[in-house]
Amino acid sequence: MDKFNTIKKDLSKFYNKDITLNLSPASGYRSRCEFGFKNNQYTMMKAGKKIFFDSFNLPVSSIQDVMKPLLELICDNPQVKDKLFQVNFRSVEKIVLVTLIYHKVLSDNWLKEANKIGSQLNISIIGRSRNQMVNTDLIELEEHVKIEPSFYLYQDDKTFYQPNAYLMPKMIECVQKLIKEPRDLLELYCGSGTFTIPLSFMFNDIFATENNRSSIRYLKKSIKKSNITNIHHARLSDNELTEAFNGKNFRRMADIDINVFNFSHVLVDPPRSGLNNNVTQILSKFNNIIYISCNPSTFERDLVSLKGYKIKKVEVFDQFSNTSHLELIALLVKN
Numbered sequence: 001m002d003k004f005n006t007i008k009k010d011l012s013k014f015y016n017k018d019i020t021l022n023l024s025p026a027s028g029y030r031s032r033c034e035f036g037f038k039n040n041q042y043t044m045m046k047a048g049k050k051i052f053f054d055s056f057n058l059p060v061s062s063i064q065d066v067m068k069p070l071l072e073l074i075c076d077n078p079q080v081k082d083k084l085f086q087v088n089f090r091s092v093e094k095i096v097l098v099t100l101i102y103h104k105v106l107s108d109n110w111l112k113e114a115n116k117i118g119s120q121l122n123i124s125i126i127g128r129s130r131n132q133m134v135n136t137d138l139i140e141l142e143e144h145v146k147i148e149p150s151f152y153l154y155q156d157d158k159t160f161y162q163p164n165a166y167l168m169p170k171m172i173e174c175v176q177k178l179i180k181e182p183r184d185l186l187e188l189y190c191g192s193g194t195f196t197i198p199l200s201f202m203f204n205d206i207f208a209t210e211n212n213r214s215s216i217r218y219l220k221k222s223i224k225k226s227n228i229t230n231i232h233h234a235r236l237s238d239n240e241l242t243e244a245f246n247g248k249n250f251r252r253m254a255d256i257d258i259n260v261f262n263f264s265h266v267l268v269d270p271p272r273s274g275l276n277n278n279v280t281q282i283l284s285k286f287n288n289i290i291y292i293s294c295n296p297s298t299f300e301r302d303l304v305s306l307k308g309y310k311i312k313k314v315e316v317f318d319q320f321s322n323t324s325h326l327e328l329i330a331l332l333v334k335n
Helices: 003-011 061-075 108-121 168-178 213-225 238-245 277-283 296-305
Strands: 020-022 032-038 041-046 049-053 084-092 095-102 124-129 132-135 140-145 151-156 184-188 205-210 231-235 263-268 288-293 309-317 327-334
Touching (some): 003 296, 003 309, 061 084, 095 140, 108 124, 168 309, 205 213, 213 231, 263 277, 277 296, 288 296, 296 327
Parallel strands (some): 095 124, 205 231, 263 288
Antiparallel strands (some): 032 041, 124 132
């Protein structure tokens, strides 16, 4: 049974309507990739085994175009090759950011040679080792997301960012279509604002929470770039947000009073482990839950824990073609 039939069968216990499947191209869709480096080649694990290669067809074309020439230049340059163990790629609108990760301290000579490679391939290179970061040019990427209304998002080589360049705007549009009669929005695990920024045009006010410092920094940058005034944010973990709802004051919330919001919806985009019991208790206060899941198994588990809710609408996204992985977006409403 293929993965699409499997998820339809698994969700049939909760939802008996047709499920929209959003497919991705089989290649050329990944804007973020991470590879090992060994024996003068890129490496990755496949079916439990390490494989070696010099090119790969899943990344967007801007990454594909530089993979092989970059590998050749690295292998021809002892200063850049020495103690290198990982090569990461990110790309937005043909701009490529490459991170080289090392088991050594990076010297001025390393930076000089990395600059040569970056100039030759028209890429930006970041070098990282323990407690060290050195860069040739850019250290962050700006993306102009051209859905209506358009907006800007930011990322660096360490922040989470939706990896499927083709499906990301479709996921945003899916969430937008789920929202009826919006007032205020509570968002957990907001990251750098992939959903926060576009939803600010639909809600009166948003209170967005995220525990990652870099993500909050880029959320603030997007807010400023787009001249948005109705997003309120705080660096809080999910457990800390629970404490805030129970009356605890955090300095990180500054002058934000959680009690003044008139929340009509809550949006959660948790890690693969799903929601903990504290978050489930928070969600039980809301009539409308938008759940973005990268792990259908924990989504089903959490749905059972969220007693009194039913799936009003769900769509599935094939983020990683030709793998067993699927993601979904669901609107849950109280019975």
